[in-house]
Amino acid sequence: MRKTYPFMEIDLSEHISIQRANHSVVINHYQTLIDKKSNILKTQHEQGLLRFDSLIELNYLVDIMYLSIKDLIEALEVFTDLEEIIDDVLRRIKENKQASDKILLYMSDILTRLYNQTAFSIVINNQPVILKLKGFHTKDLFDLPKEVKYLIVEEKLDGLGVDILDSLSIKYLVTNNEFIIGNQYSLEQLDLNSKYYSLDIQKNKIERNTFKLGAKINNLADIENYQNLNIDYIIVQTEKSYILTDGLLDTNNRKEFYTKLYKTYPNTKIIITLPKLKLLELYFSLNESSYLTPTSILNHSTIYEQELEHAFSIQNENIIISCPNLLNNSDFKYIKLRIQHLYKEKYGKLIDVGMNVDNLEVFQHLEDFNKFDLIMLDTYQTADALKIDDILDKEHLKELTYLNYVVKRKKRDTYLIGEDINDPKVFNALVIKGFKRFTVDHRLINYYDKIIDQYNKKRNK
Secondary structure (H helix, E strand, C coil), rough: CEEEEEEEEEECCCEEEECCHHHHHHHHHHHHHHHHHHHHHHHHCCCCCCCCCHHHHHHHHHHHHHHHHHHHHHHHHHHHHHHHHHHHHHHHHHHHCCCHHHHHHHHHHHCCCCCCCCHHHEEEEEEEEEEEECCCCCCHHHHHCCCEEEEEEECCHHHHHHHHHHCCEEEEEECCCCCCCCCCCEEHCCCCCHHHCCCCCCCCCCCCCCCCEEEEECHHHHHHHHHHCCCEEECCCCCHHHHCCCCCCCCHHHHHHHHHHHHHCCCCCEEEECCCHHHHHHHCCCCCCCCCHHHHHHCCHHHHHHHHHHHCCCCCEEEEEECCEEHHHHHHHHHHHHHHHHHHHHHHCCCCCEEEECCCCHHHHHHHHCCCEEEEEEEHHHHHHCCCCCCCCHHHHHHHHHHHHHHHHHHCCEEEEEEHHHCCCCCCCCHHCCCCCCEEEEHHHHHHHHHHHHHHHHHHH
């Protein structure tokens, strides 16, 4: 029998009333947020994800954070509307002369998270649910609680929204269909691809010939879940693991991750993407350029040095590093040389370094780039950047096919990644267009093998 979950709906743009019985819930949420934030401030600063000029200002921030708990208690006595409560706390903080603009921005971010967490907890109340979310900003998705088993939204998510849900391992559906609040639904009723899923171990493995199927493995749980799959390569999107550790690189977590990954998949190609700043800067509300440049490498040197240190902690002939969100070829060449220098210093040989096609600059000027060892083309992110709703748009397919031709001409391989590849129609179309390497939902691998097998048989007739 299929497991079912109650359907609930939250509109974050609507007024939320806080009754006296829920005062302790709000205060406890805020106390937990303050404790967590104060504990990670130093690490956040070291990793270049907190823009404060001095330890004095950091100390002011901690003082103001804890003083604001009293402000919240007083605001709860005056107002019942959650938005008015939050606004009043922020007003009280502004009256503190030690609160600089940076501190106010930081506190505003904490209070927004308090608003979201309170709204979610009141409706969800610690029970596993299918949730329809309305009136939200992309950043609000970071606050989705673990009880959300499936998310329903009415409009297509942007690239960052998809990355957030992927980081949290939350599946989603875009639909305007009506669901009845409180009714029970199974995940299979929502997931349009569920009829194609299979985790059975193939008795007779299909010969893929020139095709390759890979999977994303971003955390320790994925390593356990995927080890029996017939995969040709693995993609590691490093920054997505940080979202599970308060947006920060956790040294012990990364060390354990790479040790276990290499042990579990000793003969599998592993493509490790450098941390994507765009996601981390949204998490911490930093209004900065998110391109991977020599300057951003320097500003976040702790993150990049530690991630590569753990990735290179064990010699592995199968790993490749890929650079996301590049701006130009000179930046790529500089970063590639730095990565290769680190690896050569440790093991006496060079390592392959590729690049992601995930923004307009690279997508539209790929011919200007050279010396890359592979291309990872993110179909969802590029379509989002180009404001294209349908990846199967004929003109866009022509652009993708031409990009693949450019890579082939440079005698390199294109690896596809992107949420839309998990649509069998899209996968089939891209197979026909000549793409060979696909990073897919692990539950679709058996079904996609059948598509590949049928395609190969037709070609060989």
